[in-house]
Amino acid sequence: RKEVEQDPGPFNVPEGATVAFNCTYSNSASQSFFWYRQDCRKEPKLLMSVYSSGNEDGRFTAQLNRASQYISLLIRDSKLSDSATYLCVVNGGGGGNKLTFGTGTQLKVEL
Amino acid sequence: GAVVSQHPSWVICKSGTSVKIECRSLDFQATTMFWYRQFPKQSLMLMATSNEGSKATYEQGVEKDKFLINHASLTLSTLTVTSAHPEDSSFYICSARGTAGGPDTQYFGPGTRLTVL
DSSP: OOSEEEOOOOEEEETTOOEEEEEEESOTTEEEEEEEEEOTTSOEEEEEEEOTTOEEETTEEEEEETTTTEEEEEEOSOOGGGOEEEEEEEEEGGGOSOEEEOOOEEEEEEO | OOOEEEEOSEEEEOTTOOEEEEEEESSSOEEEEEEEEEOTTSOOEEEEEEETTSOOEEOTTOOTTTEEEEEEETTEEEEEEOSOOGGGOEEEEEEEEESSSOTTOOEEOOOEEEEEO
C-alpha cells in the first residue's frame, strides 16, 4: 500500500465549479499534513497546511480526519488559474521528519 | 522571503559525464536540505537529507557513491550525479528547511531537468 494515496484524475471542471480532492495516508503516526500545488514542469509550492480543526484560505478549505487517516481539499468558485496538480503531503511518523508526497491529482478548469 | 534557487535549470549531457546541481537558500539559513527526484507522472521521491556540516542520509535504494551530496554551508548544498546514464534523466528538486517558516516548512527550489543522452 502506498504511504500517501490520491486519485490521479484528471478532474475536468467548468470555471466557477466547486471541486474536492481526497487523500489517504497509511502511517497513523504522521504528524503534519499539507496540500501543495505543482504546475507542469515546475517545483511544488505550498498551498496550505492541514489542521485537525480544518482550515480555510479564501476559496480553499482543507480538512483532516485522523481517525480515518483522510485529508481533503475543497476548491470553491474554481478559476482557470487553478489548473494544476495538487499534491497531498504528509510529514513525520516512523520515517522521521520527512515529507512523503502523493502522486498528485490533476485538475483542469475549463471555460 | 524564503527563496530557494537551483542551478542549472536544465542540463543535457552525454552518458558517462558528471553533473553538479546547486541549491541555495537566498534569504534564510538552511540547516537541512533535501534532494528529491521526480519521474514523469510520478510523485516526488526523497533521495537524501543533508544537514549542514554532516554527511547526508540517503534513502533506501539511492546509491550514495553515485549521487554525491555536499552541504558545506548554511546556504548551499550540491548534488553531483556521477557517471550519469540515460536512466538518471529526471527532474531533480531540492528543498530547504531552517530559519524561515515553521519547523516543518520546506521551501522548494525550481528544479533541474537533467537529460542524459
